Structure formats: structure tokens, C-alpha cells
Amino acid sequence: xxxxxxxxxxxxxxxxxxxxxxxxxxxxxxxxxxxxxxxxxxxxxxxxxxxxxxxxxxxxxxxxxxxxxxxxxxxxxxxxxxxxxxxxxxxxxxxxxxxxxxxxxxxxxxxxxxxxxxxxxxxxxxxxxxxxxxxxxxxxxxxxxxxxxxxxxxxxxxxxxxxxxxxxxxxxxxxxxxxxxxxxxxxxxxxxxxxxxxxxxxxxxxxxxxxxxxxxxxxxxxxxxxxxxxxxxxxxxxxxxxxxxxxxxxxxxxxxxxxxxxxxxxxxxxxxxxx
Numbered sequence: 655x656x657x658x659x660x661x662x663x664x665x666x667x668x669x670x671x672x673x674x675x676x677x678x679x680x681x682x683x684x685x686x687x688x689x690x691x692x693x694x695x696x697x698x699x700x701x702x703x704x705x706x707x708x709x710x711x712x713x714x715x716x717x718x719x720x721x722x723x724x725x726x727x728x729x730x731x732x733x734x735x736x737x738x739x740x741x742x743x744x745x746x747x748x749x750x751x752x753x754x755x756x757x758x759x760x761x762x763x764x765x766x767x768x769x770x771x772x773x774x775x776x777x778x779x780x781x782x783x784x785x786x787x788x789x790x791x792x793x794x795x796x797x798x799x800x801x802x803x804x805x806x807x808x809x810x811x812x813x814x815x816x817x818x819x820x821x822x823x824x825x826x827x828x829x830x831x832x833x834x835x836x837x838x839x840x841x842x843x844x845x846x847x848x849x850x851x852x853x854x855x856x857x858x859x860x861x862x863x864x865x866x867x868x869x870x871x872x873x874x875x876x877x878x879x880x881x882x883x884x885x886x887x888x889x890x891x892x893x894x895x896x897x898x899x900x901x902x903x904x905x906x907x908x909x910x911x912x913x914x915x916x917x918x919x920x921x922x923x924x925x926x927x928x929x
Contacts, residue, residue, distance in 0.1 A: 656799050656801055658746045658798065658799075658801060659801045659803060659804070661707055661746075661750070662750055662753055662754060662757070662801075664706065664707060665705050665706075665707060665708050665750065665754055666754055666757045666758070668704075668705045668706060668708075669700055669705060669720070669754065669758065670758075672698070672700050672704070673697075673698040673700065673722055675697055675698055675722040675723075675729070675731070675758075676729060676758065676759040677722065677729050677730050677731035677755065677758060677759050677760045678728055678729045678730065678759065678760065678761060678762070678927075678928055679725070679728055679729070679730045679731075679760055679761070679762045679763075679764060679924050679927055679928060680730065680731050680732075680733070680752070680755035680756070680760035680762070680763040680764065680880075681725075681730060681731070681732045681733065681763075681764045681766070681920065681924070682732075682733040682736050682751070682752065682763065682764070682765050682766060682871065683732060683733060683734055683735065683736070683766055684736070684765075684766045684767035684768050684867065684868075684887070684909075689910075689913060690732070690913075690916070690917055690920065691721045691732055691734050693725065693917055693921055694721060694723040694724065694725055694730070694732065695723050695724040695725075696721055696722070696723040697722050697723045697724070698721075698722040698723070699719050699720065699721050699722070700719060700720045700722070701718060701719045702718045702719060702720070702735075703718070708750070708751075709737040709741075709743045709747040709748070709750060709751070710737070711735040711736065711737055711741075717734045717735045718734070718735045719734050719735065720732070720733060720734070721734055725921060725924045725925070725928075726921055726922075726924065726925040726928070727925075727928065728924050728925060728927065728928030729928075730760075730924060731755050731758060731760060733751055733752075733755065736751065736867060736871075737751065738844065738845075738866055738867055739792050739843050739844070739866075739870065740843055740844035740845040740866060741845075745792070745793050745794075745795045745797070745870060746795060746798070748795065748870055748871070749795040749870055749871055749873075749874035751871075752871045752874055752875050752880075753804065753874055753875075753878060756875060756878050756879075756880050760880065761880060761881060762816075762819070762880065762881040762882075762883070762927050763871075763872075763875045763880050763881070763882055763883075764883050764884070764885075764920065764923070764924065764927075765784075765868050765871055765872060765882065765883070765884035765885075766884065766885050766886075766887070766916070766920070767839075767865045767867050767868045767884070767885075767886050767887070768865065768886070768887050768888075768889040768906075768908070768909050769782070769839065769863035769864060769865035769886035769887070769888060769889065770847070770848070770853075770863060770864050770865065770888075770889065770890050770891065770892035770893075771862070771863055771888045771890070771891045771892060771895065772840075772853055772856055772857045772861050772862055772863055772864055772892050772895065773835070773837060773857075773862040773863065774891075774895060775835075776835060776862065776863065776888050776891075777888065777891075778888055778889060778890055778891070778908050779887075779888065779908055779911060779912045780833055780835060780887075780888040781827070781832065781833065781834050781835065781885055781886065781887055781888070781912070781915070781916070781919065782834070782835040782836065782837050782839070782862060782863055782885065782886040782888060783815075783820055783823055783824060783827075783834055783835065783836045783837075783883075783884075783885055784815050784836075784837070784838075784839045784868070784872075784883075784884040784885070784886065785815060785820065785836050785837060785838060786814065786815065786838050786839075787814065787815075787838060787839045787840065787841060787868070787869040787872065788838060788839075788840040788841070788856075788859055788860070788861055788869070789840075789841050789869050789870065789873075790840060790841065790842050790856070790859075791842050791843040792841050792842065792843050792869070792870055794870070794873060795870045795871075795873055795874045795877075796809070796873065796874070796877060804877060804878040805877040805878045805879060806877075809876060809877045811873065811876065814872050814873065814876050814882055815872065815882055815883055815884060816881045816882055816883060819881060819882075819883040819927070820836070820883060822923065822926050822927070823883060823885070823919070823923045824836065826919060826922045826923050826926065827919060829922075830915075830918055830919060830922065832915050832918070832919050834885075834919075835862070837862030837863065838860050838861050838862050838863075839861070839862070839863050839864075839865060839868060839869060839884070839886060840856050840859070840861035840863070840864045840865075840869075841864075841865060841866065841867065841868060841869035841870065842864060842865075842866060843866065844866035845866065847892075847893055848864055848892060848893050849893060849894075850893045850894025851894070852893075853892040853893050853894045853895065854894060863886050863888065863892075864892055865886065868884055868886075872884060883923075885916075885919070885920070887908070887909050887912050887916060888908075889908040889909060890908065
């Protein structure tokens with residue numbers, strides 16, 4: 655058996671031994687957004703450390719557990735704290751959680767992150783709906799022998815972020831009077847923030863925001879047939895656009911301020927996904 659798939663199945667069996675909850679939607683919470691779980695009707699929690707071989711979050715603000723429960727009646731699994739490529743994990747481990755949530759039954763995955771703005775019309779505290787992405791310095795999670803049980807060797811990526819879901823989320827934002835941009839996310843490996851020259855180059859490539867997660871997870875989810883949608887919380891202007899040094903504390907502080915609007919947008923969107 656493919657070693658990556660074998661590890662995934664062991665994690666799947668470990669979680670199933672702890673809960674038989676079957677989610678319809680999956681939600682991955684980015685930096686500073688972990689408090690969203692308070693909005694749920696929680697039925698079960700499983701710490702990553704309880705799952706043998708599962709990658710564990712090491713970043714401040716990422717709690718490191720799965721939460722199973724209901725969001726406005728919709729059965730969901732929430733990843734409260736993700737793992738990143740810059741933490742030293744193999745890329746197959748970085749996307750193991752989203753694959754696991756798909757195996758557990760989630761048909762749709764809602765990805766969130768905190769990102770730096772390259773587009774000068776974006777301001778800290780704004781939200782951006784991902785229309786597309788660019789991977790730079792982060793390998794494809796599909797490198798290596800294909801896992802035929804999950805998807806095809808050469809999956810199409812013409813529409814990683816489902817258009818129907820994008821239209822629905824945009825409609826929700828309008829109904830809640832929440833400003834929502836739509837643009838292109840660029841994922842870098844991190845953990846260092848980008849240089850001003852890199853930011854200028856990424857803008858030329860067509861990126862509106864830059865971050866250190868999400869795109870690789872979207873590729874893996876799309877590969878296995880999940881519907882994908884994603885929102886960035888703009889935490890700061892990227893290097894060279896902002897005159898201030900960038901810090902992770904600023905990322906968390908901005909996300910905390912934006913949290914009430916984020917919670918409203920995500921909750922209503924998941925309610926519509928569930929219906």
C-alpha cells in the first residue's frame with residue numbers, strides 16, 4: 655500500500671474509534687480565528703496528539719484539535735489549528751488533515767487564513783474570497799505515487815474554488831453588509847515574511863494577497879473531489895506596501911478585531927451550504 659495512504663487510513667481509523675460523527679462540511683480555521691468553535695453545538699473533540707502519526711500544530715494561536723458538532727444545524731468538523739509546511743512537515747502531512755476530513759464524510763471544505771495584502775485597495779480587516787491561487791516555493795501535495803483511492807493522477811485545476819460556492823458566499827456577504835473582495839491568493843513556504851522585492855514580483859504574477867497555507871490544502875481537497883471555498887482575512891499590508899515591520903502578533907490582533915464579522919459570514923455561508 656502507498657505509505658502516504660497507509661498513514662492516512664491509520665489516522666482515519668483512529669478518529670473513527672473515537673467518534674462516529676459524520677460531517678457534511680469541513681472548516682479549517684486560520685491564524686487568530688480559532689475562537690470560531692465557540693459558535694458550535696459541540697458533540698465531540700479529538701486532540702491531534704490523540705491520533706498516532708498525526709501532525710501537531712506548533713504555531714501560537716493554533717489549538718490543535720478536531721471539533722465535531724453542528725453549525726446552525728449543519729453537521730461539521732472544524733480543524734482548530736492547522737499545520738504548515740514551514741513547521742518542517744512533509745507536504746503530505748500538511749494536507750493529511752483535509753484528506754482525513756474528506757474521508758470522514760465532509761463533501762465541502764471551507765478554508766480560512768490570515769493574509770498580507772499586495773493589492774493596494776485592500777485594507778487590514780477586509781476579507782477576500784479566493785477565486786484562484788498561485789503556489790510559490792511550496793511543492794504540490796500530489797508529488798509522488800498517485801493515491802488512486804483518492805483521485806486521478808493529473809487532476810484538473812481550472813476551478814479549484816467552486817464558482818457556485820463563491821457566488822453563494824458573495825451573496826451572503828452582501829446580505830450581511832460585509833465588504834468582500836474576490837481575488838488571487840499566493841502561497842509561499844514561510845515562515846519568514848516576504849521581502850519588498852518578492853511582494854512586487856508576486857503582484858506582477860497576479861496575486862492580490864500572500865500567505866503561508868491554504869492553496870496546498872485546496873489542491874489536495876480538489877484532487878479527491880471535495881468542493882472547496884476559501885476566505886482570507888487581510889491582517890496587514892505586505893512588505894514594501896506597509897512601512898511597518900511585520901509581526902505575527904499583528905496578524906492575530908487584526909483577526910481578533912475582524913472575528914465577529916468573520917463568524918457571521920462563515921456561519922451563514924455554512925448554513926446555506928448545508929441546505
